[in-house]
Amino acid sequence: MxxxxxxxxxxxxxxxxxxxxxxxxxxxxxxxxxxxxxxxxxxxxxxxxxxxxxxxxxxxxxxxxxxxxxxxxxxxxxxxxxxxxxxxxxxxxxxxxxxxxxxxxxxxxxxxxxxxxxxxxxxxxxxxxxxxxxxxxxxxxxxxxxxxxxxxxxxxxSTTGGPSSGSTPPMTEYPDRPTLLVGSSTGGPTVVEGILETLPIEADFRVLVVQHMPDGFTERFAARLDDASEYSVREATDGDRIGGGEALVARGGSHLEVSGYGGGRLRVSLTEAEPVNNVRPAVDVTFRTAADRIDDPLSAAVLTGMGSDGAAGVEAVNAAGGAVIAQDEETSAVFGMPQRAIETGVVDEVRPREELVAGILNATTKQQ
The missing domain is CATH 3.40.50.2300 (Response regulator)
Incomplete structure (x- = not known):
């Protein structure tokens, strides 16, 4: 039909x-x-x-x-x-x-x-x-x-040989030691998977993913992302460290904070502090702490989801000189989180889901 x-x-x-x-x-x-x-x-x-x-x-x-x-x-x-x-x-x-x-x-x-x-x-x-x-x-x-x-x-x-879900324009130069922050909620898992699947490994991002999801599911979510992506993806643990070409997924029930950054390597900590925006993990917590710690190219993408989580976080990223990308209304299952982010006035790129990686690369490259 x-x-x-x-x-x-x-x-x-x-x-x-x-x-x-x-x-x-x-x-x-x-x-x-x-x-x-x-x-x-x-x-x-x-x-x-x-x-x-x-x-x-x-x-x-x-x-x-x-x-x-x-x-x-x-x-x-x-x-x-x-x-x-x-x-x-x-x-x-x-x-x-x-x-x-x-x-x-x-x-x-x-x-x-x-x-x-x-x-x-x-x-x-x-x-x-x-x-x-x-x-x-x-x-x-x-x-x-x-x-x-x-x-x-x-x-x-994808199982019948049809067209792919999108392509990433070829690039010859990528910024040094970039970090990508991804925040999403309702309707987000398949969008996040699409980003990790098409994000070029040559770009050597350090990736942090905050998906509103309970404990017991984020480990399997990270494993699916790892299977779909050239990046090495795992569920975050307290004190975890990652470098280029690696990604962490915030564990359900815990906030993911960036606790240290040096030499292109991120260190994170997990906390069970009170929920922020009525959720834990909260996108705002990860975005704010990343903005405080990271002094290399930083980009944040806010994807489909209910509520306003991420809006304060993207303001912090922007204040730190980072780039902000939001998913557009047409391809968002729920346009709450991207809309609140856009309303802050700091979003650099608004893209449909199939163009999010292109937007991320474009916005990140401008920081060189």
Whole structure:
């Protein structure tokens, strides 16, 4: 079917949902939580096939999707929904290594974001996280799925010999000892992966990635980035150091601070200080500490995501003489973070996702 750009909803608009989970108990708990918060549950399904049918029949604003189900699983259901009735999908993912991997596969198919299922006593865990779940559902309902659909289409083409997701213009000279800071949230994982996949290793960046994501998922996210990129990527540990051609991903649940810089090598520390902008890790924390410490070429990219995290950070980067790049509205699943960054007036380049690396290289080179 023809894919069209959706109109993003206001944060207070009524929201309708379909809940897909093979556990009747979980369906009941999730429905009760959403309905208690004023979200209209239009239907439920116990497997992926019925979930797709229910979405097509009812036309909800958002779908909560379990992944491990009999028959048609959540990943295939997401793929079918994006083909038959494109709808924002929030994956409900188990906190486990295979759960993390399945979550990222679902996001490649077009899911917007994920919410971690609690471990232990399910009903107690979910009740404690009701506010967070409802917030995630509303955030995903507000997403522009044309951005995630495009990501899913590129993933399909990459497995069938179709066109690539973008190219980087050739360059003969790169700045000495550059650092790239990347901050993203809702809809960000596939965009970050695209950046690391196309960032030329010859540029020899030191890369720090802050993706709003819970502990237990960032390690697997870093491993996926490492597989996709020529850069050596790993989840950050306290006291970690990196040089050119290396990247660190902020660990879920910890702020990532740049604690030292010398001879082209970065040292970082992890802290469990209070959340900033209601999140931990926070983009602002990493951007500000990097701006304080790094005196070589510095660039910061703010990608798709809800909220204002990163806005204060890019002002610090700009004040330190660094360059700032923001993802454009057209290709952002949620334009909150890039928009807040742009509103500061310090953004040097606004680019679509397929041109972000070109923008990063262009802005960084100007610092020579």
């Amino acid at each position: 023809t894919r069209t750009k959706t109109t993003q909803r206001g944060g207070t608009d009524p929201v309708s949902a379909v809940v897909v989970d093979d556990s009747q108990f979980m369906r009941t708990v999730i429905c009760d939580m959403l309905e208690d918060a004023g979200i209209d549950v239009l239907g439920t399904a116990s497997n992926g096939a019925d979930g797709v049918e229910t979405v097509v029949e009812t036309g909800p604003d958002v779908v909560t999707m379990d992944l491990k189900m009999p028959g048609v699983d959540g990943i295939e259901a997401v793929d079918q929904i994006m083909t038959e009735r494109p709808t924002p999908v929030l994956v409900l993912s188990a906190h486990a290594a295979d759960g993390a991997e399945l979550t990222f596969e679902a996001m490649e198919k077009g899911a917007v974001d994920f919410f971690e299922k609690p471990s232990g006593e399910v009903s107690v865990g979910l009740k404690q996280q009701q506010e967070s779940l409802v917030s995630a559902v509303r955030s995903v309902a507000n997403a522009d799925i044309s951005a995630t659909e495009a990501a899913a289409e590129r993933a399909r083409q």
